[in-house]
Amino acid sequence: MTSPEPTTAAATRADVDRAVLRLAPYARRTPTLTTVIDGHVVSLKLEHLQLTGAFKLRGALNALVAGQERGTVTDRVVTASGGNHGLAVATAARLLGLNAAVYVPETTPEAKARRLANSGAELVRIGEHYAVAAAAARERAERDNCPYLHAYDDPDVVAGQGTIGVEVLGDVPECDAIVAAVGGGGLIAGISAAASPKRRAIGVEPQGCQSLHAALAAGEPVDTPVDSVASSALGAARIGAVPLATLGAHPAATALVSDAEIVSARDRLWEEFRLAVEPAAAAPLAAWLAGRVSAEHPCLVLCGANADWIPA
Incomplete structure (x- = not known):
């Protein structure tokens, strides 16, 4: 991010x-x-x-609110996740009035994918592993000129x-x-x-x-x-x-x-x-x-x- x-x-x-x-x-x-x-x-x-x-909701919320305080988060956020972080970002974004796109591996368990699909976020399933989904999400964030929120490698998270x-x-x-x-x-x-x-x-x-x-x-x-x-x-x-x-x-x-x-x-x-x-x-x-x-x-x-x- x-x-x-x-x-x-x-x-x-x-x-x-x-x-x-x-x-x-x-x-x-x-x-x-x-x-x-x-x-x-x-x-x-x-x-x-x-x-x-x-x-995961704790880290996502803290990072997004901190981003709003700094002016680096305005209306959209993109992330990649094995499931729990993505659902956290989607929920935090909804609570804060933001739009979220969540990239997950195709191997994400259906229990998590189902909840993500119902969260209101845009769900993109791509690749066999988290690294593939993360790379695609970063490309999307750069293309859309919006912040990418890492699942764990972020001080606010x-x-x-x-x-x-x-x-x-x-x-x-x-x-x-x-x-x-x-x-x-x-x-x-x-x-x-x-x-x-x-x-x-x-x-x-x-x-x-x-x-x-x-x-x-x-x-x-x-x-x-x-x-x-x-x-x-x-x-x-x-x-x-x-x-x-x-x-x-x-x-x-x-x-x-x-x-x-x-x-x-x-x-x-x-x-x-x-x-x-x-x-x-x-x-x-x-x-x-x-x-x-x-x-x-x-x-x-x-x-x-x-x-x-x-x-x-």
Whole structure:
């Protein structure tokens, strides 16, 4: 998205605090459920109850409102998405009186494509992977001379996602870690910027989608394979430069989970709590159940529910 050159690529806590004010008239403050699982206290941030059914609305709204404040967003916006970000941009645009065009891969799950088609935005399905849809969307934005809103590689988007961390710290001050799934890195980077020194952010990736692990090993964003049951939400081929810079300033721990662990955790959320979430949202619980989250009282972010599924 076109915006003035920032003094730093990293999102800061001050950016997150500004995002809290921008989102207040539009986004839901989602509830947090504190419960006991296997004898241990755990909190669940029910972000799948957000407008559009996923956390992405926060970043989209913050970026578009910030763009309006700067005068870089007027009447139209173009984006590319695996589904959740596109629905967020479409909904945010409608709330703000803007037009939106959303480009998605042809492999986007029907549950997400259906909601996008009903959102009022122009839906364009193109290519097998996100990168193809993103390239086409950028060409469209340049041709139409309107802003392109990236799904995660934008400081305003990262700051908007960080508002989840602010809410968690307000609702569960006793938690000592906030755990979230990682795709392009915007969510975990925003939470890391919002978290206090006493509360670690922990990013969880599927074994088949390791954009953050690969970037940390290489010292920069690099292309990685995408192969997971959660790839429709966590299938970014590389982490964003802005999220990586933010994590450089506000480091997060990391964990990996298998597809089998993700599906098992998703089904357990339904069986024990009747919480119906998409696979990506179950990744934090999968990591905690597998003993890969070092915390006495973690808060696990259930990031979205835009998938059709039948419990095992």
